[in-house]
Amino acid sequence: MRPAARGSRSASEDMLLSPLMALMMWLLLWAAGLPETWSGIAADVKGRTGVCAVLLETGERHSLRGGERFPMQSVYKLPIAMAVLAKVDAGALTLEQKVRVTKSDFVTPKQHSPIRDMHPHGGFDISVRELLRYAVSESDGSASDVLLRLLGGPGKVQAYLAGLGVEGVRVADTEKAIGTDDSVQYRNWATPESAVLLLSR
Structure with missing residues (x-):
């Protein structure tokens, strides 16, 4: 054969x-039919x-609407957490490192914050690992703000995003600032395309 x-x-x-x-x-x-399907679903939604x-x-x-800007709401905590983890990978921070949390770190009373509810007077230490868990898993605004403070502010998150080549995500304010003035949320935005790009990084 x-x-x-x-x-x-x-x-x-x-x-x-x-x-x-x-x-x-x-x-x-x-x-090929996805955009039409999505458009049909979106037509029934009250909002963009x-x-x-x-x-x-x-x-x-x-x-x-992949290139349009949308307020991130709680998704805003993701790039902050990713920037912290990048610092951990670089050896600048450790997951077990303790961080002091004061009452001034707490978000407004109307905002969600389990660590504030557990320690209403502040003045306690918590690990970076736990801050990340509270921020990402429980959407704790105070934990997110402490992580942002640890990084050095929103500008450090933007520098991290720029290093990844992600231009369509903007972290401009603290959670406390967002809770103090509802209009501030619109300064912290992402495009759907850039959000997906960030996840792929």
Whole structure:
């Protein structure tokens, strides 16, 4: 029996490739309809909606208002936490390092803050690890502000983002400032496309 010619495929390879090709074609057709699907969903929402999805393996991207700015709300804590973890990786901070928290670090009473509720008078020490957990897992505004203080302020977060090549995310204020004046939230924004880019970093 002669060996298969170089570059030819066996029957088993053809059997495998055929369903894969069909799946790829289905995925491409499905993805092509995403913007229309999202637009239909967004039409029923009371407000402006932005979405971005990227297939990391291929770079295929679909978005709805992907380049527009949206207030980050609690997502704002993510780039702050990432900047802190970058400092940990660089050896400038450690996860077990203790940080002093004072009453002046607390966000306003109307804002969510478990660490403030547990220590209403301030004056306690807490590890960077725990601050990160409270900020990210429990959306603690005071923990986020302490991390921001530890970094040196919003400008340090922006420098970190610039280093990643992420231009469409802006951290400009503390959580306390956002809670003091509702309009401040609009200074802390991200585009859906840049939010996805940040996650891919």
